[in-house]
Amino acid sequence: MYDVIVIGGGTGGYVASSLLASNDISVALVEKDIIGGTCIRTGCAPTIFENTLFSNIYRYREWGNYVGVDIGISIGDYKHKMKEIIDFLSNVGENVLKSRGVDVYYGEGKLISADTVEVGGKLLRANKIIISTGSEPIKQFPKRNVLDENTWINANFSGERVGIVGGGPAGVEFAQIISRQNSDVYLITHGELLSKYPLTVREKVKSILDWDGVRIFENRDVLKMEENVIVTTQETINVDKIILATGRVPVFPKGVENLVSLDVRGIIIDDNMRTSKGNIYAIGDVAKKPTPLLAHVAFEEAIIASLNILGKPTKIDYSSIPQVIYLDPKIGIVGNESEAEKFVEYPFSASSKAAITGYREGYVKLGIKGDRVVYGEIVGDQSDELISVISLFVKYRLPISKLLFTIFPHFTYSEIIINAMKRIYNIDSDLPY
Ligand SMILES: Cc1cc2nc3c(=O)[nH]c(=O)nc-3n(C[C@H](O)[C@H](O)[C@H](O)COP(=O)(O)OP(=O)(O)OC[C@H]3O[C@@H](n4cnc5c(N)ncnc54)[C@H](O)[C@@H]3O)c2cc1C
Numbered sequence: 001m002y003d004v005i006v007i008g009g010g011t012g013g014y015v016a017s018s019l020l021a022s023n024d025i026s027v028a029l030v031e032k033d034i035i036g037g038t039c040i041r042t043g044c045a046p047t048i049f050e051n052t053l054f055s056n057i058y059r060y061r062e063w064g065n066y067v068g069v070d071i072g073i074s075i076g077d078y079k080h081k082m083k084e085i086i087d088f089l090s091n092v093g094e095n096v097l098k099s100r101g102v103d104v105y106y107g108e109g110k111l112i113s114a115d116t117v118e119v120g121g122k123l124l125r126a127n128k129i130i131i132s133t134g135s136e137p138i139k140q141f142p143k144r145n146v147l148d149e150n151t152w153i154n155a156n157f158s159g160e161r162v163g164i165v166g167g168g169p170a171g172v173e174f175a176q177i178i179s180r181q182n183s184d185v186y187l188i189t190h191g192e193l194l195s196k197y198p199l200t201v202r203e204k205v206k207s208i209l210d211w212d213g214v215r216i217f218e219n220r221d222v223l224k225m226e227e228n229v230i231v232t233t234q235e236t237i238n239v240d241k242i243i244l245a246t247g248r249v250p251v252f253p254k255g256v257e258n259l260v261s262l263d264v265r266g267i268i269i270d271d272n273m274r275t276s277k278g279n280i281y282a283i284g285d286v287a288k289k290p291t292p293l294l295a296h297v298a299f300e301e302a303i304i305a306s307l308n309i310l311g312k313p314t315k316i317d318y319s320s321i322p323q324v325i326y327l328d329p330k331i332g333i334v335g336n337e338s339e340a341e342k343f344v345e346y347p348f349s350a351s352s353k354a355a356i357t358g359y360r361e362g363y364v365k366l367g368i369k370g371d372r373v374v375y376g377e378i379v380g381d382q383s384d385e386l387i388s389v390i391s392l393f394v395k396y397r398l399p400i401s402k403l404l405f406t407i408f409p410h411f412t413y414s415e416i417i418i419n420a421m422k423r424i425y426n427i428d429s430d431l432p433y
Contacts, residue, residue, distance in 0.1 A: 004026070008134055015299050027102045028117075036093055135293055163237055166247065175187045200377060269288065284298035330379075335367065354416075368424070
């Protein structure tokens with residue numbers, strides 16, 4: 001009899017298992033594939049790897065001119081490197097779990113009752129169960145040239161015509177990295193591109209993709225899709241490959257429907273990550289929530305569920321979840337734009353640091369309510385890191401009139417954030433713009 005069985009060894013399940021085990025809780029983790037889940041296998045890790053690679057190559061090509069070095073790329077080599085990184089992260093994860101005393105069972109976990117899970121014909125029992133079985137692409141289209149968010153990673157797109165169906169974050173990230181492999185990319189979306197995002201973000205993303213030569217087709221219904229052709233309400237597009245990035249649905253372990261409340265968007269949870277059956281918890285993409293499906297949300301939910309299991313009652317707070325769209329330049333967003341009474345913007349081109357590094361494209365935009373920052377948007381180099389600074393302001397509702405006397409080091413990009421605040425009082429100072 002274990003204290004806890006965790007079903008699913010992706011981001012959420014990994015964090016919960018290792019955290020509980022290091023607090024002397026006996027844990028059995030059941031995983032049907034490899035440790036790491038979507039984030040490591042096909043999601044965050046490979047997209048961030050490709051984003052970093054192609055952003056750097058573009059930059060190094062420019063800098064290579066100064067020293068007479070011509071920078072090329074071998075698709076075979078970089079795919080090999082990416083596989084090495086994925087294997088490394090997955091293996092490290094497995095070793096950490098084992099070293100902390102987690103018993104890992106490989107196979108599909110099925111819920112037999114509120115305290116029993118079956119895996120490979122073996123019955124495991126525990127006082128508590130955490131379900132962390134993730135999500136999967138909404139549409140499957142089993143044809144050779146039609147890929148999805150799980151299968152894109154193994155394909156070579158170099159020099160091909162690629163149709164991407166779906167204008168969410170995954171679709172736009174795929175569009176840029178694939179267009180940078182000398183491919184013609186057609187991005188087709190049902191409504192507007194990134195329709196759930198603020199207007200300035202949508203416009204910026206369109207101009208970035210436009211610069212990369214991606215052809216964007218908004219407000220189109222796909223009427224027919226064959227291996228080499230996409231027929232929309234307005235055109236026929238001939239392609240060599242298609243990627244479906246049309247959204248994700250929860251993956252429910254067998255038997256769960258008899259035990260807990262759920263709907264098409266996931267398992268219903270309370271603020272403590274508890275399901276309708278008190279000893280069963282759900283975390284990560286499989287848990288229904290008001291935020292996008294993100295690895296750092298799964299992380300946080302794993303911590304909250306674990307603390308509650310450890311007897312430390314703690315509630316989840318979804319109010320300031322940052323999000324990054326991995327384009328070149330990256331885009332970081334946090335908070336609620338509609339709460340803002342006014343906005344203030346500061347461009348990267350007015351930053352001395354950006355003048356030195358050459359990354360002069362982008363801006364910081366803050367949404368202000370009274371004396372507080374309630375929304376932040378950063379486009380530019382390192383915005384994936386910088387957005388966390390604004391997350392602190394948004395989460396703790398810190399007063400701008402005090403914050404703007406925080407001294408940030410010179411030459412840094414973070415000065416752009418403090419200068420945006422100083423601009424409200426007309427005391428900002430860096431380069432003219
Ligand atoms: C293309 C793409 C890019 C992304 N980029 C980012 C990003 O940059 N940043 C970010 O924060 N998030 C990103 N995400 C989202 C992120 O990957 C997910 O939010 C995160 O992986 C969710 O973690 P999870 O533990 O809920 O599920 P998963 O990581 O999917 O793990 C679920 C695990 O459960 C296992 N499993 C399922 N059913 C069973 C069963 N019955 N028995 C045993 N095991 C089972 C699966 O094999 C899997 O390993 C991206 C996603 C995609 C698709």
